Amino acid sequence: MSPEEKPAPVTGAGRKKRLSRELVLSAALALVDAEGLDALTMRRLGQELGRDPMGLYRYAENRAALLDGVSELVLNELSIFPDDPDWQAQLRHIAHDLRRLALRHPNVVPLLVTRPLSTPLGLRPLGTLRPLEQILSLLIDAGFTPADALHVYRAYYGYLYGHILNELQEIIADPDENEALLRLGLHRLPAKDFPRLRALAPVLADYDGAAELDQGINILLSGLAARLSSPDAQTSD
Amino acid sequence: MSPEEKPAPVTGAGRKKRLSRELVLSAALALVDAEGLDALTMRRLGQELGRDPMGLYRYAENRAALLDGVSELVLNELSIFPDDPDWQAQLRHIAHDLRRLALRHPNVVPLLVTRPLSTPLGLRPLGTLRPLEQILSLLIDAGFTPADALHVYRAYYGYLYGHILNELQEIIADPDENEALLRLGLHRLPAKDFPRLRALAPVLADYDGAAELDQGINILLSGLAARLSSPDAQTSD
DNA sequence: ACAACTTCTCTACGATGTAGACTTTACACG
DNA sequence: CGTGTAAAGTCTACATCGTAGAGAAGTTGT
Numbered sequence: 001m002s003p004e005e006k007p008a009p010v011t012g013a014g015r016k017k018r019l020s021r022e023l024v025l026s027a028a029l030a031l032v033d034a035e036g037l038d039a040l041t042m043r044r045l046g047q048e049l050g051r052d053p054m055g056l057y058r059y060a061e062n063r064a065a066l067l068d069g070v071s072e073l074v075l076n077e078l079s080i081f082p083d084d085p086d087w088q089a090q091l092r093h094i095a096h097d098l099r100r101l102a103l104r105h106p107n108v109v110p111l112l113v114t115r116p117l118s119t120p121l122g123l124r125p126l127g128t129l130r131p132l133e134q135i136l137s138l139l140i141d142a143g144f145t146p147a148d149a150l151h152v153y154r155a156y157y158g159y160l161y162g163h164i165l166n167e168l169q170e171i172i173a174d175p176d177e178n179e180a181l182l183r184l185g186l187h188r189l190p191a192k193d194f195p196r197l198r199a200l201a202p203v204l205a206d207y208d209g210a211a212e213l214d215q216g217i218n219i220l221l222s223g224l225a226a227r228l229s230s231p232d233a234q235t236s237d
Numbered sequence: 238m239s240p241e242e243k244p245a246p247v248t249g250a251g252r253k254k255r256l257s258r259e260l261v262l263s264a265a266l267a268l269v270d271a272e273g274l275d276a277l278t279m280r281r282l283g284q285e286l287g288r289d290p291m292g293l294y295r296y297a298e299n300r301a302a303l304l305d306g307v308s309e310l311v312l313n314e315l316s317i318f319p320d321d322p323d324w325q326a327q328l329r330h331i332a333h334d335l336r337r338l339a340l341r342h343p344n345v346v347p348l349l350v351t352r353p354l355s356t357p358l359g360l361r362p363l364g365t366l367r368p369l370e371q372i373l374s375l376l377i378d379a380g381f382t383p384a385d386a387l388h389v390y391r392a393y394y395g396y397l398y399g400h401i402l403n404e405l406q407e408i409i410a411d412p413d414e415n416e417a418l419l420r421l422g423l424h425r426l427p428a429k430d431f432p433r434l435r436a437l438a439p440v441l442a443d444y445d446g447a448a449e450l451d452q453g454i455n456i457l458l459s460g461l462a463a464r465l466s467s468p469d470a471q472t473s474d
Numbered sequence: 475a476c477a478a479c480t481t482c483t484c485t486a487c488g489a490t491g492t493a494g495a496c497t498t499t500a501c502a503c504g
Numbered sequence: 505c506g507t508g509t510a511a512a513g514t515c516t517a518c519a520t521c522g523t524a525g526a527g528a529a530g531t532t533g534t
Contacts, residue, residue: 018481019481019482041520041521041522042521042522042523043520043521043522051482051483052482052483052484053483053522053523054482054483054484054523054524055481055482055483057523058480058481058482062522062523063521063522063523106354109354110350110351110354113347113350113351113402114347114350114351116406117343117346117347117402117405117406120422121406121407121422121423121441122420122421122422122423122424122425122426123422123425126426126427126430129426129431129434130430132434133430133431133432133433133434136433136434136437137433140433146433146436146437146440147437147440149433150437150440150441151449151452154400154403154449154453155396155400155449155452155453155456157399157403158396158399158400158402158403158453159392159395159396159399159453159457160399161398161399161402161403162394162395162396162397162398162399162400162402163391163392163395163399165350165354165395165398165399166391166394166395166398168354169353169354169358170358183359185357185358185359185360186358186359187359188359188360189359189363189366190363193363193367193370194366194370195370196370196373196374196377196383196386197366197369197370197373199383200373200383200384200387203383203384203387204358204387212388212391212392215388215392216391216392216395216396216457218460219392219456219457219460219461220396220453220456220457220460222460223455223456223457223459223460224456255499255500255512256512256513278489278490278491279490279491279492280489280490280491288513288514289513289514289515290491290492290514291492291493291513291514291515292512292513292514294492294493295511295512295513299491299492300490300491300492
């Protein structure tokens with residue numbers, strides 16, 4: 001009988017065709033989205049594609065490179081218009097785009113945030129650097145000096161990544177259970193040591209990430225915009 | 238003979254005495270600091286302590302719990318004064334403290350940033366939640382409503398974590414090689430696609446993290462302080 | 475049809491986390 | 505001082521992981 005030959009179309013892409021980098025990476029992404037980072041093992045991914053695990057090494061040197069590929073794939077979902085004349089609006093737009101992207105692929109966020117720490121800037125996957133280049137372009141066209149553009153980028157992206165991490169931390173599996181679970185968790189905290197936190201349980205429970213992001217970005221952007229008008233701010237260069 | 242009994246004081250703490258949680262955790266931290274996260278395996282840590290790896294399970298349920306313990310240990314190095322009447326100064330102080338801490342333990346930062354993503358807020362190690370509680374206290378005492386304090390905390394910590402990630406990404410092993418390596422890396426980028434980034438190589442090379450952090454925090458704090466004076470800002474509650 | 479590829483598969487090895495049984499140590503109490 | 509109990513430490517064993525290396529199968533150009 002041979003009960004497990006060609007088990008199923010799996011992703012629906014093309015079950016038993018020739019493999020390709022995109023195919024491998026998107027299967028990897030699907031797996032991570034569905035079952036988390038730990039589920040992405042060479043063997044498991046091979047099985048998911050109906051292929052021998054060893055074959056994957058044609059498309060990614062090692063597991064680490066595979067992970068890089070996945071984050072690159074996700075970042076490519078981001079669309080930036082570096083020619084938008086309204087740079088603030090564009091930055092706001094990107095911020096919400098990236099936020100949605102993170103919510104769509106929460107399990108990939110650790111990769112996005114962590115992998116660059118072990119790879120010098122110049123050696124990262126190009127797809128990973130494209131947003132940086134495009135935002136620099138946006139800012140320079142808006143009138144910032146290149147050096148200031150870099151500073152603005154850092155402040156902006158810094159806050160953005162920070163917000164995303166914050167928001168993902170406060171999300172719990174099922175939004176319906178959210179309040180219950182949260183309270184459950186908080187209940188464990190000693191009342192003596194964590195009075196403020198415990199009192200905030202209801203506020204913690206309904207978190208409007210988009211609004212929060214908006215407010216932070218607004219504060220930051222209006223602060224950063226001041227650099228454009230008053231060039232006496234020290235750039236320390 | 239018996240050439241490898243009591244091999245060395247290892248950390249200098251107490252070579253072959255009874256083990257303790259602190260001992261285990263600080264050995265783990267030392268190992269991570271010295272050789273990175275991947276070097277922290279049960280076997281290796283056991284060997285570092287001159288003990289059987291299995292013994293470690295008395296002090297940490299699994300490897301994940303061990304990692305949690307390490308990040309808790311690191312976060313405990315942070316000192317916060319929740320009674321400081323000048324909340325802005327205190328937040329600035331904390332920011333620089335945390336930054337220095339991250340630079341001191343760069344290999345731990347991925348943990349700090351990543352582990353909370355897989356643990357609901359209420360179930361985290363208490364040491365991890367203490368900064369949150371203390372900053373809330375600081376802000377509430379400064380006159381923010383509890384809900385607003387939470388929002389301010391999020392914006393502040395979001396930016397702070399983002400900055401730290403940014404800064405660590407741009408650091409390369411040896412600061413002397415920094416420029417060379419950076420150029421080397423950047424040189425690889427196609428000039429067509431990354432003109433701005435390539436042109437910024439020299440600026441990237443000398444990065445004053447403390448100054449950059451300061452500027453961002455200043456912008457954010459002055460924006461956030463506005464909430465205190467004009468309570469008409471929508472809190473959406 | 476044959477040769478030169480590329481792609482895929484198999485087998486095998488060392489390392490890892492950890493379960494479960496066993497042995498040693500430390501200490502309270504008669 | 506001897507002894508029993510619980511804690512701390514150790515040993516062995518297993519499933520699973522990443523991946524090296526040899527070979528089989530499939531594809532393509534002539």
